Amino acid sequence: MKPSFSLKIPEFLSKVKSAIKISKGTLTSDSSGIFGGTTAETVFEELETQLLLADVGVETTMWLLNEVRQDALASREEGLDIAILLKGKVRELLETIEKPFVIDQAHKPLVILVVGVNGSGKTTTIGKLTSNISEHGYSVLLAAGDTFRAGAVEQLTQWANRTESNIISQDQNADPAAVVFDALDSAKARNIDVVLADTAGRLHTTSSLMDQLEKICRVISRVDSSAPHEIMLVLDATQGQNALSQAKAFQKAIGITSLVITKLDGTAKGGILLAIARELGLPVRFLGTGEDISDLHPFEAEAFTNVLFAE
Ligand SMILES: Nc1nc2c(ncn2[C@@H]2O[C@H](COP(=O)(O)OP(=O)(O)OP(=O)(O)O)[C@@H](O)[C@H]2O)c(=O)[nH]1
Ligand SMILES: [Mg+2]
Structure with missing residues (x-):
């Protein structure tokens, strides 16, 4: 046969x-x-x-x-x-993990907190996602919650300019929770549909940094008790099994609600999605396949299976 x-x-x-x-x-x-x-x-x-x-x-x-x-x-x-x-x-x-991203208009703004280890692709994913969401006719406001890394605010500002969306930022070293709080206030006042909050990369093993994320969530929920509506963990596929450990640690510390898997271009480690499905069962919203604005795609189980087994 x-x-x-x-x-x-x-x-x-x-x-x-x-x-x-x-x-x-x-x-x-x-x-x-x-x-x-x-x-x-x-x-x-x-x-x-x-x-x-x-x-x-x-x-x-x-x-x-x-x-x-x-x-x-x-x-x-x-x-x-x-x-x-x-x-x-x-x-x-x-x-079991194919659950496409939808904008629930019951929440205005819909608040998405984007988290992950250093360099996993958070900010780039936010830029691509902003472009995607805007193309569907929704307004987006970016919250520059990475006040730690030099250049982080500027990187996000560039994405805001490129996608013609709003951004709220403060100086480097400002309290990230305060930035996100301001962003939510501003989004409410401007009737914005979606807030995407960037955060600094952090090692999943550093508890003080995990506490900082918890604080951001707490502050967000003061503005809207149902927010953040999505806590999106960005995982770099090239890290293989280590990505799975990261996901487990973030899950335990702050309760992740969805995943984005980046850098699937050029790696043959896509099998990590199977471990994620079996061991975590968290929805995978998007796959990142490059550095360009168009390199973000909704996760589809059948298409991805065909890729895994392609000759
Ligand atoms: N090849 C490839 N590169 C990517 C992808 N996503 C992001 N990158 C690159 O990975 C690098 C880090 O991306 P960032 O978006 O800055 O990552 P980050 O998680 O925000 O990093 P920190 O804020 O420093 O923690 C950049 O050079 C991106 O262009 C992807 O899907 N494929
Ligand atoms: Mg970043």
């Missing part, structure tokens, strides 16, 4: 490297091979290696392969294609 992977990959995902490479010869096995024969074991061993290389992680890899084994056993179909079974499982798993 020929491998029957659909290669329907949207243009925008063409920058993402395929991660799970399965050689053609091992795709198919007859049923006698699957149930205990060496052919099946060879196939499973190869799948395991490929999943681990793609940064799926040990736990999720074992879980996936076990699911596939059970399905194969239950099916007993002649000429069963194990890789197709795996691909189906991967898609099902990724579908």
Whole structure:
């Protein structure tokens, strides 16, 4: 049997490297091979290696392969294609975290706090997202909550100019909670739809910095008790399993509500999304695939599965 992977990959995902490479010869096995024969074991061993290389992680890899084994056993179909079974499982798993970003107009402004470790792509993601939201006809105000890094306010100001959106900032070293508070006040007064708050990059292991985020959330909720409506963690896909540890730490400290996975261009570590789906189950809103304003895309499980398995 020929491998029957659909290669329907949207243009925008063409920058993402395929991660799970399965050689053609091992795709198919007859049923006698699957149930205990060496052919099946060879196939499973190869799948395991490929999943681990793609940064799926040990736990999720074992879980996936076990699911596939059970399905194969239950099916007993002649000429069963194990890789197709795996691909189906991967898609099902990724579908659990496909929850597209929507602007809930019940909240005005909708407040999104963007957090993450240093350099993960927070500010760039905010710029791209601002462009995306504005294109849909909503007004955006940026809050320059990174008052720590030199140049951070200027970087966000450039994005505000580029996207013709509003920005509220203060001097470097100002209290980030005060900046975000001002931004919310201003957004309310100007009837703005969405506030995107940038924050300084922080190591997930530094508790004083995590406390600072908590303070920002507290101050935000004083203006609107339902806010922040989304706490978006930006993860750099090239960090692989470390991104998963970051997500767990941020989740524990301040309670993340959604994820953006950046830098998927040029890395074959996209398998991290499988570990995220299995271990965190948090919605993945967007994927970042480059430094340009247009390099942000809604996460779609099926399209991403096709990329993971592309030849
Ligand atoms: N290739 C690639 N580069 C990206 C992507 N997203 C962001 N970058 C780059 O990563 C670098 C860091 O991006 P920033 O947006 O400044 O990251 P940050 O999280 O705001 O960084 P700090 O504020 O210093 O914590 C910049 O050079 C960005 O252009 C992406 O999806 N792909
Ligand atoms: Mg930044």
